[in-house]
Amino acid sequence: MEHVTFNSLGTRCAGDLYLPETNDPVPGLVLGHSGVMVKEALAFFAPYFVKAGFAVLAIDYRTVGSSEGEPRGLDHPERQVEDFRSAVSYLQTRPEVQPERIGVWGVSIGGSVATQAAVLDRRIKCVVVQSPSVWNGWRYMERLLSRAGVHALRDRLQQDWQRRYEGGQSARVPHLTLEGDSVKDTPDMSTRLFPTYRNEKTLDSAEHLLTFAPENLIHRLAPTPLLMIANGGWDPYHMLEEAQSAFAKAGEPKRLAVLPYDVLGLYTGPGLEEAMALAIDWFDLYLRRTRLADITPTPTYESVAAMTQ
Numbered sequence: 001m002e003h004v005t006f007n008s009l010g011t012r013c014a015g016d017l018y019l020p021e022t023n024d025p026v027p028g029l030v031l032g033h034s035g036v037m038v039k040e041a042l043a044f045f046a047p048y049f050v051k052a053g054f055a056v057l058a059i060d061y062r063t064v065g066s067s068e069g070e071p072r073g074l075d076h077p078e079r080q081v082e083d084f085r086s087a088v089s090y091l092q093t094r095p096e097v098q099p100e101r102i103g104v105w106g107v108s109i110g111g112s113v114a115t116q117a118a119v120l121d122r123r124i125k126c127v128v129v130q131s132p133s134v135w136n137g138w139r140y141m142e143r144l145l146s147r148a149g150v151h152a153l154r155d156r157l158q159q160d161w162q163r164r165y166e167g168g169q170s171a172r173v174p175h176l177t178l179e180g181d182s183v184k185d186t187p188d189m190s191t192r193l194f195p196t197y198r199n200e201k202t203l204d205s206a207e208h209l210l211t212f213a214p215e216n217l218i219h220r221l222a223p224t225p226l227l228m229i230a231n232g233g234w235d236p237y238h239m240l241e242e243a244q245s246a247f248a249k250a251g252e253p254k255r256l257a258v259l260p261y262d263v264l265g266l267y268t269g270p271g272l273e274e275a276m277a278l279a280i281d282w283f284d285l286y287l288r289r290t291r292l293a294d295i296t297p298t299p300t301y302e303s304v305a306a307m308t309q
Contacts, residue, residue: 001046004057006090008083014066015039015087018046018056019096027287028055028097030087034108034133035075036175036201038065040194044267045107045130048276054283055097059087065196071169073198075205077113077134077212084117088124101125103287105279107267108238109134109209111228112246116214119221126287128227128279131238131266135215135246141206143239153206160203170202215246222251225286229275233262255282 002017016039020026029049031042042058049056061080062069084104092099103126106114111129118124134140141150160170176199218226230243240258247256257278261271 001043004090006086008062008067008086011062012068013060013062013083013086015057015059015090016043016046017094018050018058020050020053020055022053025096025098026053026055027101027103027283028057028091028094028099029283030084030091030102030104030114031056031058032061032080032084032104032106032110032114034106034110036061036064036073036198038194038197040065040196044272045105045276048280049105049283052280052284053288055091055094057087057091059083060196065194071202073172073175073201073205075175075201076208077109077116077137078208080110080113081117081120084114085121088117088121092123101287103127103283105130105283107131112212112214115221115226116217118224119214119217122224124224126225126283127221128229128282129243130229130275130279131231131235132228132243132246133238134209134212135218135242137209137212140239140242141210143242144236150210156203157207164204170204172200173203173205175199175201215249218246218250223253225282226250226254227279227282228254228256229266229278230256230258231262231265232258232260233265235263235265237263253286 004015004017005012006015031046033039033041039058039060046056046058060067061083063072063074088102091097091102102124104114104118104124105128106112107130111132112134115127115129118127141153145153164170228243228247230240231238232240243256247254259266259271259274265271266275
């Protein structure tokens, strides 16, 4: 694994580049996590793809982990879309990677970020989303907090806006506030496992989440192949209804695989093993073995004139 940096519209971002043991160029993948989680957490997933023969770039978004950017912990999905695309541009400069064969993989909201990046960027040839969560931010937050909870959040955001208007900084709030016997220790555990992780983000990040709605664009992803691997067990954060709603609007080729695991079930075995096997098969079929479409250049006035002479 090689620590690398790449430029994302003027901000230095950090990535971990994993390369398989081969002398030939191979297809490449960009991996993105959720929110302000860090690239070191992607080390659980990257080795599966590397063993299957893919080059993998796991990234920190701007303001997160080892990447630059202020204010720290600004969770801004639209900018994370840009970071995915910048990572694709970086991968295309690496001689170990086939520049015309690059896919993206994202977990939780990182999956919908990756999908929107692929909608906008046709260099991305294949998409896999694992434990998908947010496809319509406003609807998601109402399902998570209730309408009354979103109303209270908007009051806090209004106060936060006034503070920022008067020259102050946005308030700091926890990133992970999971509860329940199976997941209550996740924030502290993440900090212990990943030294660059901070369990906090800016309060105004909630505004960017509320207005993030990649479901409104997902029908424009086709013909880029899409695989969603969703949680079918107890999961208040990666809601199956959200995945089904977005999947129904996507074009072919697509597949929705629902695995019977709970909120963290696809982050650990045996759910992790099953999910990664599905993802590898999808990338192998559509990124390695499928013939890429021949793109006919848009004719210019001069070329049309030459053909008619």
